[in-house]
Amino acid sequence: MPSSRPPFFFQRYLPSVLRFIAFCHDLCALALCWMLAYWLRFNLTLPWEYVRTWTLLLPLLVAVHAPIYWACGLYRGIWRYASLKDLQRIINAVALSALVMAVLVFMLGIPNVPRSALLLHPILLVLVMGGSRFVYRTWKDRLLYGHLGLNGEWVLILGAGDGGERLVRELQRSPDWQVAALLDDDPAKHGREVHGVKIRGPIGDVAYWANELGVSHVIVAMPGASNKVRRHAMELAVQAGLQVLTVPALEDLLTGRVALTQLRQVELEDILGREPVELDEAGLHDMIxxxxxxxxxxxxxxxxxxxxxxxxxxxxxxxxxxxxxxxxxxxxxxxxxxxxxxxxxxxxxxxxxxxxxxxxxxxxxxxxxxxxxxxxxxxxxxxxxxxxxxxxxxxxxxxxxxxxxxxxxxxxxxxxxxxxxxxxxxxxxxxxxxxxxxxxxxxxxxxxxxxxxxxxxxLGSNGSVIPTFREQIRRGGPVTVTHPDIIRYFxxxxxxxxxxxxxxxxxxxxxxxxxxxxxxVKIIDLARDLIRLSGYSEEEIPIRITGLRxxxxxxxxxxxxxxxxxxxxxxxxxxxxxxxxxxxxxxxxxxxxxxxxxxxxxxxxxxxxxxxxxxxxxx
The missing domain is CATH 3.40.50.720 (NAD(P)-binding Rossmann-like Domain)
Known part of the structure; x- marks a missing residue:
């Protein structure tokens, strides 16, 4: 049976070929922008004597720019994943090349080189080199995800900080979700946009905006917030009868155990969660x-x-x-x-x-x-x-x-x-x-x-009330509580x-x-929260009082x-x-x-x- 893998030759040399194609693209952009700089300088005309200088300087231009481009790492990145880091490399390489070129022109006394052309050339070059990379990435994103975007589930994101911004960016490339709006408690952010998605108002308005926008899912995207703040946001969403997801906590993201886009259902443990325990790490190391x-x-x-x-x-x-x-x-x-x-x-x-x-x-x-x-x-x-x-x-x-x-x-x-x-x-x-x-x-x-x-x-220990409630909900109810006033520490x-x-x-x-x-915590409140988190109402999964055991x-x-x-x-x-x-x-x-x-x-x-x-x- 023939192998579906590409031949060894392509596996080995394709990256080098792609880097060479990118390098040729940048050389073409170099020549084009050099000509455009002259053209703009002379009001969309090209006097013959300047065309001659432009032609003679082109080899020097390539000799200066090419090694600097390689040295600055312009061809380490992949166009498909072009980022601000790649744009920064382009700016650094072009600025350094322009500076070297200007010094050589003045030291060698080369005539018919307008100073405005030396200034316009690097600006145009950054626009063409950076723009082509980002146009290619946009095209690839649309090719892979654009035709699927309309099939995604509309969702509200709670939190417009760094976590919310990164999540919006990632979800916009996903076939599963469409971001309807963001909510954040910072008044300075209200009315502004993140990647084209509007920040509508505070998190307390989640029920209103979910109803207004016809959204049934909410993602709590505040990985750096305290447990208390995240818990409050989750409670508001649960009380609004929404399906609630959350992103991993900050410590999990920092350790690299999980990625931001690894969304999960909010559990009862999230709502009842407490602040992390501070341990005497040094003392425990000495003891154990x-x-x-x-x-x-x-x-x-x-x-x-x-x-x-x-x-x-x-x-x-x-x-x-x-x-x-x-x-x-x-x-x-x-x-x-x-x-x-x-x-x-x-x-x-x-x-x-x-x-x-x-x-x-x-x-x-x-x-x-x-x-x-x-x-x-x-x-x-x-x-x-x-x-x-x-x-x-x-x-x-x-x-x-x-x-x-x-x-x-x-x-x-x-x-x-x-x-x-x-x-x-x-x-x-x-x-x-x-x-x-x-x-x-x-x-x-x-x-x-x-x-x-x-x-x-x-919470969740063997034989405890939470696994029992979950199993009862899975079977369609009812959820049994022994007494409406029974309370427990958790x-x-x-x-x-x-x-x-x-x-x-x-x-x-x-x-x-x-x-x-x-x-x-009242056990009956735990039961109600768990029913809502499971996507049901109390009409669908009733609670039955059975009496103290x-x-x-x-x-x-x-x-x-x-x-x-x-x-x-x-x-x-x-x-x-x-x-x-x-x-x-x-x-x-x-x-x-x-x-x-x-x-x-x-x-x-x-x-x-x-x-x-x-x-x-x-x-």
Whole structure:
């Protein structure tokens, strides 16, 4: 079968041929503009004596201009992509050539060379050389995209800064979009144009202009703006019932990970997004660099993100400990693909398995352990699985802590939850008891420092409300909300993981760090926003109130009634000043309880109440 690739000769020599053609074009322009300069100087006539001088000087003109053109890089660029940089090169080359030519004419005393012709010639030359390149680019753009332009979707762009300007320029070459107008909050820009597209008014008028221009799509093009400003623009567009897209954030553009034209749908995370976390990068490098770091529950939402964040600081080895084979395999494949330079060890194991923990700690001697393994789904752990929550969340934490102590681990950071505060469910109660267990171990002394980090819901984590809502919308609804007044604190997974690392750096043992969760959000408002972002109305995807589930509160608390907080050097971290844990027998009494599990859930909850008096099941 004959190859469709061009012959080798053309592949090798075509670029040189094209450069030579461009060079010949510029020489022709040189001669033409030299003649035009004389012609304009003498009012559209050419006296014979000057024609003779023009002819005799032409070889000198070529001898001066040609090497300067090559030296200035006029033939490095491609006409198809001619830009202002190419125009700048042309101006520099022509100006330098004109200066050399003028010096030679006056030094050699060449007659019949009008000074006005020496001035007109470079001006005409820039116009012809630059203009021909941009005419060619325009022609190619129209040839490739012009016949498709009328089929594109009309769109409004929010933001007329550098990001908006670049986006308009790129979209005008795209067959998929047509830019109807721009909106920007800078009054000085109103009424002006960007690449022929008018800036109509402020972003607050997005609903009016979308209706006026018949536009259903909006692109938020403010990559350099703060999260607060971008979030406000997105909210206005979503509330107007528009399909909202956004460009990547500035940090992604600067690192080159994505291009400006890689548009994506606005997600709920964008609207609820918070300002980036400022980390002590130097301190985290000192803590993690070349150390063995272990993450339990590494296949979960928080555990996997912790592993990704830790990899940024070049650990000597990252031990990923996970019970789920599939979750661990997925994470391993991601690291092999995206982070091949990070040495990892994937260990399948249960945090309740003392022997497996002993093997792992003996083999790798982790300096830091981030304990994210837990059963966390409140309704699932409330009745039939209550005993499993006790075993995994309390005993699993104890076994990891004991193994850390035996093998000289420097720090163990425990991921807790706001549901541990005045708990009304089994999951929250077990997490609070695990906190108290670690505080008690810390009080006994030893080389290992135990640090607790407590935060609320994480957007998009496994089992959280957002994936549930998305699946319900995908099926056509309804979206179920347990109570119209239920509220929760939310943060993004990367932010939570970063603050866990920061707390691990700042902690010295015994602290309960409380993360700044911002303002609480009504779950029903989340549902409405997600429905609109998915392109539906509440008439199309209704919301149904189902009633509170077992163990569920209307609102969560980050502090117990007898707890206060103290500030830390980091604005998003505070330390809970909690009373010392009561004397809890974690020896024979607990072992007896584990050896003979209670007959029913009621007995489990009764025992939990004895261990934790503030636990109020069913409230």
């Amino acid at each position: 660099d070349a150390q063995v770091i272990m993450v339990t529950g590494a296949g979960g939402s928080i555990g996997s993100e912790l592993a990704r964040q830790i990899a940024r600081y070049r650990p000597g080895r990252l031990v990923l400990y996970e019970q789920s084979e599939f979750a661990l395999y997925t994470l391993e494949q991601e690291f092999r693909r995206d982070l091949p330079d990070t040495p990892i060890c994937c260990v399948i194991g249960d945090v309740k398995d003392t022997r497996r923990l002993e093997q792992t700690f003996s083999a790798y001697k982790p300096a830091l352990v981030f304990h994210a393994a837990a059963y966390k789904h409140v309704p699932l752990m409330e009745d039939d699985n209550a005993w499993q929550a006790v075993c995994n969340n309390i005993i699993g934490t104890r076994e990891v802590a004991k193994a850390a102590q035996r093998h000289g681990t420097r720090k163990m950071v425990f991921i807790s939850t706001d549901k541990a505060v005045n708990p009304t469910n089994v999951m929250g109660c077990t997490k609070r008891l695990a906190e108290m267990l670690l505080q008690q171990l810390e009080g006994q002394g030893g080389a290992t420092q135990f640090i607790v980090v407590r935060f609320g819901n994480v 943060m993004l997974i990367p932010e939570a993981a970063q603050l866990v690392l920061q707390a691990g750096l700042m902690g010295h043992g015994g602290e309960i760090f409380v993360l700044d969760m911002g303002e609480p 077992p163990g569920e509160k209307l609102f969560e608390e980050l502090l117990a009634d007898d707890e206060t907080t103290l500030p830390t050097p980091h604005p998003k971290l505070r330390v809970a000043k909690a009373p010392p844990p009561p004397a809890i027998t974690w020896g024979e009494e607990l072992e007896t309880w584990l050896a003979t599990p209670p007959a029913d859930t009621a007995a489990i909850k009764k025992q939990l109440q004895q261990l934790l008096p503030e636990y109020r099941p069913g409230n």
